Amino acid sequence: SQTIHQWPATLVQPVGSPLSLECTVEGTSNPNLYWYRQAAGRGLQLLFYSVGIGQISSEVPQNLSASRPQDRQFILSSKKLLLSDSGFYLCAWSGQRGRVGYTFGSGTRLTVV
Amino acid sequence: AQSVTQLDSHVSVSEGTPVLLRCNYSSSYSPSLFWYVQHPNKGLQLLLKYTSAATLVKGINGFEAEFKKSETSFHLTKPSAHMSDAAEYFCVVSDREGSTLGRLYFGRGTQLTVWP
Numbered sequence: 172s173q174t175i176h177q178w179p180a181t182l183v184q185p186v187g188s189p190l191s192l193e194c195t196v197e198g199t200s201n202p203n204l205y206w207y208r209q210a211a212g213r214g215l216q217l218l219f220y221s222v223g224i225g226q227i228s229s230e231v232p233q234n235l236s237a238s239r240p241q242d243r244q245f246i247l248s249s250k251k252l253l254l255s256d257s258g259f260y261l262c263a264w265s266g267q268r269g270r271v272g273y274t275f276g277s278g279t280r281l282t283v284v
Numbered sequence: 285a286q287s288v289t290q291l292d293s294h295v296s297v298s299e300g301t302p303v304l305l306r307c308n309y310s311s312s313y314s315p316s317l318f319w320y321v322q323h324p325n326k327g328l329q330l331l332l333k334y335t336s337a338a339t340l341v342k343g344i345n346g347f348e349a350e351f352k353k354s355e356t357s358f359h360l361t362k363p364s365a366h367m368s369d370a371a372e373y374f375c376v377v378s379d380r381e382g383s384t385l386g387r388l389y390f391g392r393g394t395q396l397t398v399w400p
Contacts, residue, residue, distance in 0.1 A: 177327075214392040215374070261327055272318050273388060275327035 173198035177262045177276030184283055190235075190249040192279050194262030197243065202264040204245040205273065206237055209259040221245060257283045286311045286377045290391035298399045303347075303362040305394045307375030310356065316378035317358045318388070319349055323371045331373075334358065345369070370398045 177194045184190060196202050206218040217230045219237035227237050234253050238246045245262060259280050263273040291306040309315060316335045320328040332343025339351040345368075349360045358375060375391040 215390040217387070220387070259325070263328075272316075272330050272333050273328075275320075275329070277327040278325065280325060 173264075173274065175262065175264055175274055175276045177279060179279060180277065181280045182282070184252050184281065186254055186283055187251045190247070190252050190256070190281070192247040192260055192262075192281075194245045194247075194276055195243055196245075196264045199243070199264070199266070201242060202266065204239060205263040205265075206245065206247050207261040207263065209261060209278075210257075215261070219247070252283045254283050257281055286313075286315065286389045288375050288377050288389055288391035290373075290375050290394050292394050293392065294395045294397065296397040296399060297365045299367055300364050303360070303365045303369065303396065305360040305373050305375075305396065307349075307358045307360065307391060308356050309358060309375070309377045311377055317349075317351060318376040318378070319343065319347070319358075319360050320374045320376060321371050322374065322393075328374065331360070365396075365398045367398050367400065370396055372396070 174197045204221045207215045208218055209215050218235060219227055219229055221227050221239045224239055224242055227239060234256060235247060235249050259278050261278045262276040265273045287310045289308045295305060297303055309317060314336055318333045319331040321331050322328045331347050332341045332349055334341045334351045342348045347360055347362045349358050351358050372393045372395050374393050376388045378388055
């Protein structure tokens with residue numbers, strides 16, 4: 172069966188420090204991968220998506236970047252965190268026909284102080 | 285363009301009473317629709333999905349939703365609320381038919397509170 176792993180679960184980082192959040196999927200190949208952010212009191216915002224290795228699309232201009240070095244690995248990064256980067260980050264995957272829905276990771280609570 | 289409107293940001297019910305979470309969608313295509321649930325500091329879990337088969341969809345934990353094309357609605361219901369149902373619920377519409385990406389568009393969420 173397919174599983175998705177996301178870590179760390181919680182993270183407290185100072186302003187200006189770098190960030191690396193990792194997401195891996197098991198039990199499937201060539202998934203579509205997604206990073207979402209959920210800010211307090213707001214809905215989910217799609218940050219990045221990837222339909223293949225090295226293929227990254229950004230939805231909104233921001234202080235973050237994403238990479239997909241392997242088929243089932245998706246990394247969210249920042250060189251210098253801002254206070255506004257705080258939030259709950261969710262990784263998700265879908266099959267190539269994403270209309271059947273996503274499977275989400277358990278999320279990372281990031282607090283920038 | 286696809287979009288979702290969840291009509292209530294908060295819903296409160298007593299345990300054992302019915303639950304109704306309202307959702308209206310806009311789509312230029314025949315949509316796929318989903319409801320997800322999120323418990324505090326957890327990922328999102330798929331409750332149910334509509335993908336152009338039966339209009340009444342049954343999901344996990346006793347939830348169901350009815351697709352009404354004439355009303356562009358996909359309301360989520362449950363006959364009897366349980367304390368464990370307290371969570372945030374998201375109504376979601378998919379990208380267009382034939383899209384490889386299969387992007388999902390989320391509503392802003394409805395926080396369900398269940399009183400004992």
